[in-house]
Amino acid sequence: MSWKMHKENMNSTRIIKPVKKIPGSVHPPYKKELARNAPIKNVSSMEAHFHISMSQHLGAPAKPIVKKGDTVLRGQKIGEASGFISANVHSPVTGKVIDINEEQTLSGAYASSIIVEASDSEKWGVLMPELDWESASPQQIITRVADGGITGMGGAGFPTHVKLSPPKEKAIDTVIINGAECEPYLTADFRLMLEEPENIKNGALIIRKTLNAKRVIIAIEDNKPEAIRVMEEALKNCDENVFIAVLPTAYPHGAEKQLIYALTGREVPSGGLPMDVGALVENVGTAAAIFNAVAKGIPLVERIVTVTGEAVAIPLNLRVKIGTSFAALLNVCGGTKSKSTKLIAGGPMMGITQTSINSSYTTKTTSGLLLLPDNMISTYSSDPCISCGRCVEACPMHLMPCELSILLEAEDITGAEALNVLDCIECGCCAYSCPSHRPLVQHMRAGKAAIMLKRKQQKNTEKK
Amino acid sequence: MSIIETTVIVFGTTGIACGALLAIASRVFAIKEDPRIGKVCELLPGANCGGCGYAGCADYAKAIIMNDAPINLCTVGGAETVKKLSTFLGKTAEAAERKVAIVLCRGDEANAPKNSIYNGIVDCSAANLVSGGNKKCRYGCLGYGSCARVCPTGAIEIKDGIAVVHPELCIGCGACVKVCPRKIIKLIPASRKLHVFCSSLDKGPAVKKVCKVGCIGCSLCSKLAPDNAIVMSGALAVVDYSKNIDDEKATILEQKCPGKCIRKT
Numbered sequence: 001m002s003w004k005m006h007k008e009n010m011n012s013t014r015i016i017k018p019v020k021k022i023p024g025s026v027h028p029p030y031k032k033e034l035a036r037n038a039p040i041k042n043v044s045s046m047e048a049h050f051h052i053s054m055s056q057h058l059g060a061p062a063k064p065i066v067k068k069g070d071t072v073l074r075g076q077k078i079g080e081a082s083g084f085i086s087a088n089v090h091s092p093v094t095g096k097v098i099d100i101n102e103e104q105t106l107s108g109a110y111a112s113s114i115i116v117e118a119s120d121s122e123k124w125g126v127l128m129p130e131l132d133w134e135s136a137s138p139q140q141i142i143t144r145v146a147d148g149g150i151t152g153m154g155g156a157g158f159p160t161h162v163k164l165s166p167p168k169e170k171a172i173d174t175v176i177i178n179g180a181e182c183e184p185y186l187t188a189d190f191r192l193m194l195e196e197p198e199n200i201k202n203g204a205l206i207i208r209k210t211l212n213a214k215r216v217i218i219a220i221e222d223n224k225p226e227a228i229r230v231m232e233e234a235l236k237n238c239d240e241n242v243f244i245a246v247l248p249t250a251y252p253h254g255a256e257k258q259l260i261y262a263l264t265g266r267e268v269p270s271g272g273l274p275m276d277v278g279a280l281v282e283n284v285g286t287a288a289a290i291f292n293a294v295a296k297g298i299p300l301v302e303r304i305v306t307v308t309g310e311a312v313a314i315p316l317n318l319r320v321k322i323g324t325s326f327a328a329l330l331n332v333c334g335g336t337k338s339k340s341t342k343l344i345a346g347g348p349m350m351g352i353t354q355t356s357i358n359s360s361y362t363t364k365t366t367s368g369l370l371l372l373p374d375n376m377i378s379t380y381s382s383d384p385c386i387s388c389g390r391c392v393e394a395c396p397m398h399l400m401p402c403e404l405s406i407l408l409e410a411e412d413i414t415g416a417e418a419l420n421v422l423d424c425i426e427c428g429c430c431a432y433s434c435p436s437h438r439p440l441v442q443h444m445r446a447g448k449a450a451i452m453l454k455r456k457q458q459k460n461t462e463k464k
Numbered sequence: 465m466s467i468i469e470t471t472v473i474v475f476g477t478t479g480i481a482c483g484a485l486l487a488i489a490s491r492v493f494a495i496k497e498d499p500r501i502g503k504v505c506e507l508l509p510g511a512n513c514g515g516c517g518y519a520g521c522a523d524y525a526k527a528i529i530m531n532d533a534p535i536n537l538c539t540v541g542g543a544e545t546v547k548k549l550s551t552f553l554g555k556t557a558e559a560a561e562r563k564v565a566i567v568l569c570r571g572d573e574a575n576a577p578k579n580s581i582y583n584g585i586v587d588c589s590a591a592n593l594v595s596g597g598n599k600k601c602r603y604g605c606l607g608y609g610s611c612a613r614v615c616p617t618g619a620i621e622i623k624d625g626i627a628v629v630h631p632e633l634c635i636g637c638g639a640c641v642k643v644c645p646r647k648i649i650k651l652i653p654a655s656r657k658l659h660v661f662c663s664s665l666d667k668g669p670a671v672k673k674v675c676k677v678g679c680i681g682c683s684l685c686s687k688l689a690p691d692n693a694i695v696m697s698g699a700l701a702v703v704d705y706s707k708n709i710d711d712e713k714a715t716i717l718e719q720k721c722p723g724k725c726i727r728k729t
Contacts, residue, residue, distance in 0.1 A: 108596030355579040355595055379583050409585075439584045446590040 014232055016217070016243045018262040024396035025250040025258075026429045028184050028349065030223055035187045035308040035315040040195055042319045043332055048117055050093055050323030051103060052078065055111035056363040057151040058158045059085030064114055070097045073125020075299050078114055081146070087159040088149035092301035092321035093118040094125060106345045106352055106360060113361075121321065128297030133202070138164075138210045141294050148293030149300050149364075154178060154254070154283035155346060157365040160290065163280060164210050170275040172211045174264055177204045177218040179227060179284040180247055180254035183347030186368040188304040189284050191317045193220070193227040196288055197234035203287030204242070206294050211280060215241040217263050218284075223249040251349060252427040256281045258396050270423050285367075300364055307333045309371040311340035326360045326369055342377050344370040349428045380437035391430035391440060397423050401430035401440045408447040413454060416447045424448065500553075501529050507548045508538060513616050515539040515637030528553070536560045539636035562654040563636035565619075565629045569605040569648050570661040570725060572624035576601050576675040592645040600674035603664040605648060611640035631729065652705045658714040660685070660694065660701045662725040667699045671723075680723045688717055701726075 055061035062079030072078055072091040079089030095118040103113035128147060131140070146161035166172060177200065181189040193200060204216045218235075220228050228244060235242050245263050247253045257268045259281055266277035274280055282290070285303060292298040301322055308315040313334030320329060326343070330336070344351035345366055354360045391401040399420060407415040421444055430440040505525035516537035518524040527533035528549070535549040536557040543559035550556055569576075582591055582598040588610040591597055597606050607625040612618075619633035620640060629640075631654060641649045648663040660679055664671050668680035681699030686692070693707040694717075703709075709717070717726050 104596060104602075108594065110596070110602070353580070353595060355598070379581070381583065382585075442584045442590055442594070445593055446585065446587065449593055450589070 013240070014235060014242070014244055015228070016245050018245055018247055019265045020262050021248075022250065022253065022258045022262050022396055023398055024394045024429055025252065026394050026432050027249070028251055028432060030249070031185045031308075032187050032190070032223070034185065034310070034312075035306050035317055036190060038187075038191075038314075038316045040191050040304055040317045040319050041332070043321075043324070043329070044121055047324065047328045049098070049325075050091075050095075050116045050118060050321065051113050051325065051361040052089060052091065052116060052323040053103065053105050053111055053113045053361065053363055054079045054089055055105050055109065056089065056157060056322065056365060057087040058156055059083060059087070061111045062086060062089045064100055064112055066097050066100075066114065068097055068099055071095070072097060072116060074120070074123060075125050075127050075301060077147075077149070077299070078116075081149075081159070085159055085162055087151045087157075087161075088147065088299070089114075090149055090299040090301050091116055091125075092121075092323055094120040094123060104359065106354065106363060106366065108352075116323070124298075127299075128293075130297055131295060133206050133209070133291075133294050136294070138212070141206060141210045144294045144297075145290055147299070148289070148297075150286065150289050150293055151300070151364050152283060153285035153289060153303060153364060153367070155350060155365055155367065157363075160282070160286060163275075163282070164207065166211070166275045166280075170278070172275055172278050172280050173214045174279045175204060175208045175211065175213045175216045176259055176263060176279060176281045177207075177216065177284055177287050178254055178256075178259060178281050179218055179220045179224075179231070180259060181224070182221060182249070182251045182254040183349055183351075183368070184251075185308050185370055186306050186347045187308070188306045188317055188367050190224050190227055191306075192284055192288060192304055193224070194230050197230050199288040199291045200231070200284050201234050201238065201242075202295065203282075203289070203291035205238070206290055207280070207282060207287065213280070215243065217243045217245050219245045219247055219253075219259055219263060221247045221249045221253055252396055252425070252429065255396065255425055255427055257425065270420060303362070303364060303366070305329060305362060305366055306368040307371075308368060309340070309373075310376060311336045311338050311371040311373040313337045320362050320366075322362050322364055324362045326354070326357045326362070329362070329369055330357060330371070336371060338373040338375070340371045340373050342372040342374075344368075344372070346370070348372075349432070350426065382438045383436040385438060386436055388435060390433040390435065394429040394433040396427060396429060397425055399424060401434075401444070404447065405438055405440050405443040408443045413447065413450050417451050421447045422451060498529050501525050503552065504528055504549065507552060508545060509541045511540045511616065511635060511637070513540060513635060513637035513639065515635065515639075539563055539638075563651045564631040564634040564654045565636065565638070565640050565649050566631075566652055566659060566729075567605055567611070567620075567627045567629055567649050568659065568661055568663045569603075569626055570677045570727070571599070571601055571604040571675045572607075572626045574624065575677045576604050589643070589645045597646075601664060601671075601678065603646060603648065603662075603666070604675065604678075606646065610643050610645070611649060614639045614643050656703070656705050656708075657711075657728050658703065658709050658717060659727060659729065660703055660725055661727050662700065662723070665698055665700055671699075677724045679725045682722055685717050685721060685726055688720060689713070 060083035063082040065080050066078045074094045076091050078091045081088050095116045098117045099115045102110050142164050150160040151157045208216050260279045289300045305320045306317050307329050316333050343354045385402050424444040508521040512520040516524045536546045538545050542562045546559040578598045579600045580598045586608050588606045588608045605626040609622045612620040617633050619630045662679035664678050671678035683696050685694045685701050686696050693709045
C-alpha cells in the first residue's frame with residue numbers, strides 16, 4: 001500500500017494527527033527494509049540450555065524459588081518478585097534446573113541466572129485459568145499482570161503491574177499504545193502490529209478498563225503505513241474513543257515523554273512520571289503480553305526479536321523464548337555474511353553493545369539483535385566542543401548536552417545537576433549530531449550515576 | 465577653587481570617613497577565634513589532602529581545638545606532626561603508623577586480557593558503566609587512571625594497563641580508595657611488605673579463564689603463613705595486615721603461590 005492511498009484514509013475519524021511537534025529529534029536512516037518483510041518465525045527447541053536472568057526488569061531482581069536439580073514446567077514461576085518494583089520470572093521451557101549462577105546481564109551488571117536444560121520446549125505446564133477480562137475487576141487484572149511477570153517490552157522493562165496501579169489522586173485519562181518503533185533497523189513491533197493486531201487491541205482495552213481511562217491512542221510512525229492500515233481494520237468494532245495517531249517519522253518519537261507531548265500536548269514535569277499528567281504509555285508488545293496473561297493465563301516467556309544488520313545473512317523477526325542465547329538466534333538467521341565485531345542488543349541508538357555473542361541471552365526487553373559489519377564501524381577520538389549548538393537543537397528534552405559534557409568532564413557534578421542532567425533520557429540524539437564526536441551520552445550516564453550515588457550517600461549519612 | 469583643590473578635599477574627606485567606618489566595623493563586628501587554631505594549622509603539613517577525614521588542614525585544626533578531635537589523624541605528617549602537636553597542646557597520643565595505598569591487582573595487559581575495544585571517556589567509573597568494563601575479569605583494575613588523577617602527590621602510575629602506587633610518594637590520604645569503582649585499592653601500614661595482589665572473589669577455574677596471575681583460592685598460603693597472617697575470604701586469600709610476616713617466611717610464600725599473585729614489595 002502506498003503512502004498516497006494511505007493519505008486518503010486520513011479522512012477516517014479513527015486516525016488522528018499529533019497535536020504538537022516534539023522538540024529536537026534527529027533523522028537517522030531507517031534501515032528497516034532489511035527485516036520488515038520477514039514474517040514472525042517461531043523458533044522452537046533450537047538449543048538445550050536456557051539462561052534465564054532474574055534481572056530482566058527495572059528494579060529489584062527476582063528471587064529464584066527453584067533449586068538446582070528441580071524439574072520445572074513451561075510457564076512455571078521460577079523467580080519471585082522481591083520488592084514493590086520487581087517482577088516475576090517464569091520458565092520458558094519444561095526441563096531441569098542444572099545450575100543457578102551469577103551471570104552478567106545485557107547491561108553489564110551481575111545478577112543470578114537460572115540455567116534450565118530443556119526436555120520439552122512447547123508443552124505448557126499448569127497455567128492460570130482463562131479469564132473473561134470484560135467482566136473482571138481491575139484488581140483481578142492487576143493481579144494477573146503481576147503473576148504473569150509482565151514488564152514493559154520497549155526497552156526499560158518497568159514492571160507493568162506497578163504502572164497499572166497508580167495512586168488514587170493520579171487519575172489517568174489517556175492510554176497510549178506505543179507502536180512508533182523509532183529505533184532504526186528494528187521491526188519487531190511492526191511485525192507484531194501486522195500479525196497480531198487483535199491481541200494488541202484487546203490488551204489496550206484491558207489497560208483502559210483497569211485504569212478507567214477515557215481514550216486509547218495507538219501511536220504509529222508514518223513510515224509503517226501497512227501497520228496503520230491493519231490496526232485500523234482491527235479497531236473497526238471499537239467505540240469512538242480508540243484512535244490511531246500517525247506520527248511523522250523522527251527519532252525519538254517512541255520515547256515515553258516525547259510521545260505524550262506529541263499526542264496530548266502535556267509535558268511530564270522534571271523528575272515526574274507520565275501519571276502526573278494523566279497518561280500511561282505501554283509498548284505494543286506489552287499490550288499483547290497483557291492480553292495473553294489476563295485472558296489466556298499465559299505468562300511472559302517469549303517475545304519478538306528482530307535479528308538484523310548488514311552483517312546478518314538473512315535478517316528475520318523471530319518469536320524467541322527468553323533465555324535463548326544470541327548465538328542460537330544468529331544461527332537461525334544463517335549466521336553472518338561478513339566479518340562483524342559490533343554486536344548490539346537493541347537498536348543502534350539506544351541498544352547496549354555486547355562483548356560476546358555466546359554469553360548474552362534474550363530477556364523480556366531484547367527487541368533486537370543488531371550485527372554491523374566491520375566496514376560500517378568507524379572509531380573516533382573525542383575532540384573539544386566547538387559550541388556549534390547542534391546537540392542543543394537535537395535534544396528532545398531541552399537540555400544543553402554541550403554545556404553538560406564540559407561540566408561533567410571537569411567533574412562538576414553540582415553544576416550538571418543544576419542544568420538538569422537527570423532529565424536526560426539517553427536517547428543519543430546529541431551524540432548522533434555532534435561533529436566533534438564527543439561521547440555525550442556516556443558523559444550524561446556517568447554524571448547521572450555519580451549524582452545518584454551522591455544522593456544515596458547523603459541519604460545514608462542522614463539516616464545515621 | 466581650582467579643580468585640583470576640590471578633588472583633593474572631596475576624596476580626602478571620603479577617604480577619612482571610610483577609614484573611620486572601617487575602624488569602627490572592625491571593632492564592632494570582630495569575630496573572636498581561638499588563636500590556637502591558627503598555630504595548630506601552622507604545625508600541620510598543609511597538604512590539604514583530606515586524609516584525616518576533614519575538609520583540609522584548617523578544618524582539622526579547628527576540629528582539634530573545638531571538638532577535641534584526636535591529634536594522630538594526619539597521615540602526611542606522621543609521627544613528627546603528632547610530636548609537635550602534643551608538645552604544643554599538652555596532649556599525648558600514640559602516633560598512628562604511616563599508611564600507604566596499594567592496588568590489589570597484577571592483571572596487566574599481558575596477564576589479564578580485555579574482552580572488547582573501549583574508546584569512550586578515559587575514566588574508570590565511566591568505563592565501568594559500559595557493559596561492566598572491558599576487562600574479562602570483573603574485579604581487576606581497569607587502568608583508565610581515575611585514581612592517578614585524584615592523587616595529590618602523583619604517586620600513582622598507570623603501567624602496562626594497571627595502576628601501581630609508588631609507596632615512597634604516597635601520603636595515605638585515601639582519595640584513590642574513594643574514587644576506584646572496583647574498590648580494589650586499600651590503605652595498609654607502610655611497614656607491611658607482603659601482599660596478595662588479587663581481589664577476585666570468583667572460584668579458581670573462573671579466575672584462571674580471565675587472568676594468569678589471579679588468586680585461585682587454593683588456600684596454601686593461609687596454611688603456610690604464621691599466626692593466621694593470611695586468611696581465606698571465600699575463594700580469595702586476604703592478608704591480615706595487623707600481623708607481621710617476617711622476610712624469610714614472605715619469600716617462601718611468594719615462591720609457593722601457584723597463582724603467582726603473592727608478591728613482596
